[in-house]
Amino acid sequence: MLFGQVVMGPAGCGKSTYCFSLQQRALDSARNILIINLDPAAESYSYSAYADIRELISVEQVEEELTLGPNGALVYCMEYLLENFEWLEEILCGLLENDYVIFDCPGQIELYTHYSFMKDFTIALKQLGFQLCGVYLLDAQVLSDANKYLGGCLSALSTMLQLEIPHVNILSKMDLVKSDTSDKVVEEEEEEEEEEEDNFICPDMTQLLEALCVTAPKMFYRLNQALSQLIEDYSLTQFIPLNIQEPDCISFVFSQIDQAIQYGEDAEVRDNDILP
Numbered sequence: 001m002l003f004g005q006v007v008m009g010p011a012g013c014g015k016s017t018y019c020f021s022l023q024q025r026a027l028d029s030a031r032n033i034l035i036i037n038l039d040p041a042a043e044s045y046s047y048s049a050y051a052d053i054r055e056l057i058s059v060e061q062v063e064e065e066l067t068l069g070p071n072g073a074l075v076y077c078m079e080y081l082l083e084n085f086e087w088l089e090e091i092l093c094g095l096l097e098n099d100y101v102i103f104d105c106p107g108q109i110e111l112y113t114h115y116s117f118m119k120d121f122t123i124a125l126k127q128l129g130f131q132l133c134g135v136y137l138l139d140a141q142v143l144s145d146a147n148k149y150l151g152g153c154l155s156a157l158s159t160m161l162q163l164e165i166p167h168v169n170i171l172s173k174m175d176l177v178k179s180d181t182s183d184k185v186v187e188e189e190e191e192e193e194e195e196e197e198d199n200f201i202c203p204d205m206t207q208l209l210e211a212l213c214v215t216a217p218k219m220f221y222r223l224n225q226a227l228s229q230l231i232e233d234y235s236l237t238q239f240i241p242l243n244i245q246e247p248d249c250i251s252f253v254f255s256q257i258d259q260a261i262q263y264g265e266d267a268e269v270r271d272n273d274i275l276p
């Protein structure tokens with residue numbers, strides 16, 4: 001059994017930095033972190049990559065040869081990767097049991113929300129024996145604006161539904177968040193609650209709705225109410241705050257991802273029992 005994370009999220013939300021932190025912090029753990037860059041437009045990253053899609057194809061190359069724009073070239077590259085999946089298969093075939101693979105994905109969210117590429121990609125990985133978790137990063141600066149927060153939650157939700165794999169959401173760059181800003185939209189768990197829950201950020205949906213209504217015309221009240229409820233129903237209200245300055249943060253993220261994968265496995269067993 002092989003384990004992996006598919007790291008997704010909008011451009012600049014901190015995906016590569018998160019991958020680098022995983023590699024750094026896991027040096028002393030039993031996991032051997034191998035990072036695969038899947039962004040064919042990546043210019044640089046700080047981690048040491050086990051493999052890089054640009055060895056197969058790059059956006060620059062496609063733009064030049066097929067005279068496509070950056071977005072078209074990116075989609076072309078991702079489709080090319082799927083069509084030539086044996087390239088990745090060869091790289092992954094020599095993995096050992098304690099190898100743990102992180103796929104650092106491009107920042108164009110339409111790849112997860114509009115195209116079927118990422119879903120087909122995860123299906124292909126599962127056929128190789130991978131247990132995967134989708135990790136969706138959102139820049140914590142969305143906390144300062146209810147509309148941005150709602151938009152971020154909806155893109156995370158759309159990604160989760162599209163991929164149908166265990167999923168966790170992470171609020172990145174928490175070191176940049178001042179408590180007064182985060183209080184606008186979210187409130188941290190009460191001190192007396194379970195210690196583990198202190199590591200989550202749980203917005204109060206009533207507070208979110210109120211904040212949305214400040215700028216939205218009255219006619220959108222019921223829409224905003226339904227969207228807030230939708231987010232709550234899908235448990236998207238739980239984000240793992242990631243402050244890469246705190247050493248324990250990465251171990252906590254790992255533990256949540258392990259739990260999500262285990263929960264996914266259990267759910268598969270339950271579904272098989274229920275479905276004819």
Ligand SMILES: Nc1nc2c(ncn2[C@@H]2O[C@H](COP(=O)(O)OP(=O)(O)OP(=O)(O)O)[C@@H](O)[C@H]2O)c(=O)[nH]1
Nearest residue numbers: 010011012013014015016017106107172173176244
């Ligand atoms: N302060 C702070 N800055 C961060 C953190 N994570 C990322 N950054 C900065 O945010 C910028 C973007 O980070 P990346 O890790 O390249 O983001 P990305 O999501 O991989 O970006 P794309 O590859 O363009 O999609 C860089 O300047 C990072 O130094 C963080 O946790 N704290």
